[in-house]
Amino acid sequence: MKEKYDFQSIEPKWQQNWEEEELYQTEMDQDQEKYYVLEMFPYPSGNLHMGHVRNYSIGDVFARFKNMQGYNVLHPMGWDAFGLPAENAAIKRDIHPADWTEDNTDNMRKQFKMLGFSFDWEREVATCDPDYYKWTQWLFLELYKEGLAYKDESEVNWCPSCQTVLANEQVVDGECERCDSEVIDKELEQWSFKITEYAQELLDDHHLLSEWPDKVKLMQKNWIGRSEGANIEFEIADSEDSLEVFTTRPDTIYGATYMVLAPEHPLVEKLVTGTDKEAEVMDFVEKMKNQDEEERTGENAEKLGLDTGIKAVNPMTGEKIPVMIANYVLMDYGTGAIMAVPAHDERDFDFAKKYDLPIRVVIQPEDEDFSAADMEEAYTEDGLVVNSEILNGLSVDKAFDKIVEYFEKEDIGEKEVNYRLRDWLISRQRYWGTPIPIIYCDDCGSVPVPEEDLPVELPTDIEFTGEGESPLAQADDFVNTTCPKCGKDAHREVDTMDTFVDSSWYYLRYTSPEVADKVFDEEQANYWMNVDQYIGGVEHAVMHLLYARFFMKFLYDQGYVEDREPFSSLLTQGMVLLDGAKMSKSKGNVVDPMEILDEYGADVARLFILFAAPPAKDLDWNTEGVEGAQRFLNRVWRLTANNIDTIQDAGDFEVDGDAEEKLYRELHVAIKDVTEDVSERQQLNTAISSIMELVNAAYKYLADSEDINAGLLKEVVETIVVLLAPFAPHMTEELWANLGYEESVHQQSWPDYSEDAIAKDEIEIVVQVNGKVRDKVNVPVDIAEEELKEVAKEQENVQRHIEGKNIVKEIVVPQKLINIVAQ
RNA sequence: GCCGAAGUGGCGGAACUGGCAGACGCGUUGGAUUCAAAAUCCAAUGGUCCUUGUGAUCGUGUGGGUUCGAUUCCCACCUUCGGCACCA
CATH class of the missing domain: 3.90.740.10 (Valyl/Leucyl/Isoleucyl-tRNA synthetase, editing domain)
Incomplete structure (x- = not known):
């Protein structure tokens, strides 16, 4: 084995291997319990930023962990690919939004792969793909049929800079959420979704969301008002x-x-x-x-x-x-x-x-x-x-x-x-979005495009000037059509939908992205849904998360899905800061993930970002902390490399003597703590620190013991590698191979711990006098209370503090503490 | 203004159900190794005091309270962050 973890050769090697072995591709299997991990899909801006790295690193730990626990894990990825920046790029740089978007997704996909996330790329979706937006349009028509999509002339929030209307949720302090221009009122004919019809249900069903942060539910509650x-x-x-x-x-x-x-x-x-x-x-x-x-x-x-x-x-x-x-x-x-x-x-x-x-x-x-x-x-x-x-x-x-x-x-x-909640205005006077599938006929009025004519495809030959109304209005071939009802000349709606419509149902499409004749396969959807763990930024608390819940409820009412809520458990991760300030290009305080990847590798980057703060809190980027993560991984590497011969020759073992018992106990404590931290508490930082403690214990055992118990050491080292696998997938894979295994470490079962191994014969009890710690005593676990009281009072330092006083009370907290109250 | 969250060493953070405050990491200091350095390993590391101990004392934003015991519960206040902001 090499002396050091050489990420430059190891990481790409395993990324390629995983892809060739199709390690992360998932199929429905009714006999296996499923687990659906989803991180909010990104807007393809072109490059990953640290917030992305954090979001997807958190999700990847859950996905890999649940997989090792024996679940059939769905962990998909795609692109929230419609939206304004593509169109702005078209205006500024004379590149078609479709090309710009494709270049960006290609680059970001490459970056994702460099980070080693366990996405099932076979299920990739992009909302700008006609095979996808066909079904966004179909959903619009379903809502239309039920009277939940309607056209209305009303005063709308108009952003003069984006040249489009905004939903109420997108107006912040009277300014456009995107570009900070002052929003003005404008009278326009616009399409809206009747989310208000679901106001009460959106409120009531919060009780189904016990695994959501209270904060998010409260924000929604206030918003619904x-x-x-x-x-x-x-x-x-x-x-x-x-x-x-x-x-x-x-x-x-x-x-x-x-x-x-x-x-x-x-x-x-x-x-x-x-x-x-x-x-x-x-x-x-x-x-x-x-x-x-x-x-x-x-x-x-x-x-x-x-x-x-x-x-x-x-x-x-x-x-x-x-x-x-x-x-x-x-x-x-x-x-x-x-x-x-x-x-x-x-x-x-x-x-x-x-x-x-x-x-x-x-x-x-x-x-x-x-x-x-x-x-x-x-x-x-x-x-x-x-x-x-x-x-x-x-x-x-x-x-x-x-x-x-x-x-x-x-x-x-x-x-x-x-209710304070207003209907959701979805018309946007933009090109790069899902066309609204409506045709206007002088005789028949608004006529929905028949399902068999979907998708209404975006024309490609558009000139982007950034001026005037909807760019689609210039495309005569697009606009001019015939009425599906009476066959007379008619014209198409030229507005496109708010991109939040696209992202309101993508989690369902992932369950069967290939089906061509349906919005999604119901059997697949019912197998995989709900999303067991959803992860994303808190900025989506009232918009995306409310809209997605609305869509799910609508689909439930129409009988397409079996659940009323899309996301069982929600984790809102904090921001990534630099020196306490939000990273932003304008401030010039951005740390580029690709530079970190170059210098330290993916495992180090991921480990640091998971260790530096609990997932829900803001995280301050810190180069010295990154080096600490690197140091730890190298420490694990050396622990294996320096003992590889001992380990490979080892067989069954028995635990004998204090030092071995201690290490064996630490091993099981670590398994317990890591398991609980990941699955119950979602505290990935303390999960990592538990692994660190086990590594420290192993080093201590090696330093202090003359006769090494090879079997025990093998067990400890291999468990460390397995526990660390969800956090540092590349290095642990390489170590696992070096330990002589052919199967991927990510295919291993998550280890169980034994309560017997954790149990001690003798424990340390804190002895307090009047609430202050005066001594500690080692006593048998099963000591009788009376006996413990006697032992405690015998201690010299305790004696000093109770001398000449009356003992009023003695409080015993089993296995922990005794407090002697003396006056 | 209203609603909510948070405030712990030099720093990031831990303490899960009211029971040893500061796990783990960073930084710092000392030692080992080395010709030297890097890397690594070992050790120490909240403040103060002294009689240097198995010691005392203070200490989780501030002030009070409940309790044998409070970072944890209650009341008031301060600061920071987030959401809402003429929604009747």
Whole structure:
């Protein structure tokens, strides 16, 4: 054996071997239990970055580990290949998006292989492949059939720089998530998916996701934003019309001293027409409509309003109260109208103060009296209802129930649930995406492309200027078609779908990527699904993960899959930082994985990245740490190489003497710890440190012992190699071969540990006096409590501390500690 | 502003169910090996104090509390990070 782990020759050798042996190709096998490991597939930007290395290294450990445990493991890889950068490259560098994407995937595939990940490349998918997006289109049509895909003219988030609309989720602080341009409103005909239909189920089924981080579920919960309240009718004074509001605080209705309509509310124009306020109101409405998103709802948005002169009637007090319009009420939530209770709502309070509207207290803490005039802020806490006739003296909760019951009896309102979640707008005015399979006919309207005509393929002869509307609109051969219904001339939809649509179902396609006549093979899907372990960045908590759950639920309802949730267990890995800062090209603090690979090899890179922090936490890149990982692998290498002759000659063994027993115990402790750390706790850093401890123990045994137990050493060394195999797959494979085995180390069974081997005859018990450690005693494991107490008190240092004191209590924690309380 | 997470040696981190704080690694120091170095191996490594011990004492963001015992549970606060942000 060589003196050192020579990664430059060993790593490529085994990568090639694994590929030739088809080691990681998987087939369905109903007799074998399956395990599906999936990492979020990458956007093919052209090069892997450290975040990728981390993501896929974590997944690879799980995949290899589960495989060694005897599971039939599915571990696929593919490309989230549609998207803007390809199109930008086309504009800038005059290269076709398809070519650019292909070059990038080729390069990244090569890089993946250099890292030695156990992907089944036979199952590779790319969302930009017509064989894939055919089925994305088919799914669109399925949603369309069920009324869950619809076209709507509405105000949309428009990014002037990307020249496309954005989903609400893609607008961050009024700016485009991708390019940070300010997002403006634009009126457009757009396709949306009715994810809101599933709002409640998406919320309820969180209880099925016990293996998800609470943080992610909470983010989704907040995003869905369920609120319970009531819809209430307010009559308009001297009019047949009435106004419906949504409120979460119907218990405060006696304190409703004015109403507010969103400027876009359809009743505004109707009610003011012909009144002397008409011009003023319509002028204000126009101004508000022209406010952009940031001005209206942003951080420093100013509340602006105007009295319409109209009065509404508070159904409980009978008072006529003013109807205002104001920018702080949004048309697309609730009913677009509110009853304002300034005493108990911060926003209403601010507005009432500014426009000098009446404030009436209807909730007070039990032992306090509020006066509206003295209030400096709204009182939004719990309390008792006052000034409210039928509700007086009730708690907020009870008043809520009572008033809603009253509304329902009097037919002026009802209980209502609203969600913050909006429908998912999927139209994008871009070229490099899945074409929306719809044809517009003057006579028949929107007509879905018949299934047999799928896929609607992207035309290739497009000029990319970055200007104007959807690039597809220029392709006459694409646009002009005939109506599938009536055969007359018609034109195609020229928008493409949000790339999140592509990635909402890829995990299903992996189960049968080759099927040509179906979206996926149901038998295969039912065998492999769910994804047992999904791994990716937390930035996808509300977008990708919510959309994918929505798709899975839809497919479940349509009877295509047997599960309601796609991902049983989710691990969100932390970021890779350099000196505490996020690596980014603009900051110039990027560590290129390929350089690390050149200098240290894949196993070292992987081991360091897994050891430096637990998977869920951020990780600071550190060159000295990388060298530490290298040092450790070399230490394992030498442990084998220096003892290879002893090991190869070794046979059966018996454990004899303290040193051997100790090593044997350490061996089994390590097996136990590594197994539990990987499979239960998902703490890969401590799994590695357990292996390090075993390696240290082996060195110590060798240094301290004159007669080496060859059989025991063989067992220890071989177990180290097997335990380390998921973390450092190349080096362990080479060691395994050197140990004389022909089969891959990755085909070995994961070792079992024996509780008997871990058990000790004698254990160390901590002796405390008044909670402070004063001594430690070695006693037989099965020592009686009384005897232990005696032994403990005999210790010299313990004596010193209990001398002259009364022993009040003696607490014994079995196998661990005794605490003597003395006064 | 609201919601959530985190804060442990010089550094990354460990301590799983309330029971020895600092596993493992990095760094540092000393020793062995060497002509010398690199590499490697061995040892030490939270602070303070002294009578140098099987010692005392302080110590897990800060201040309190519960407990025989708290990094772990409770209350208040500080800092950092993440999410949401006129959603009635």
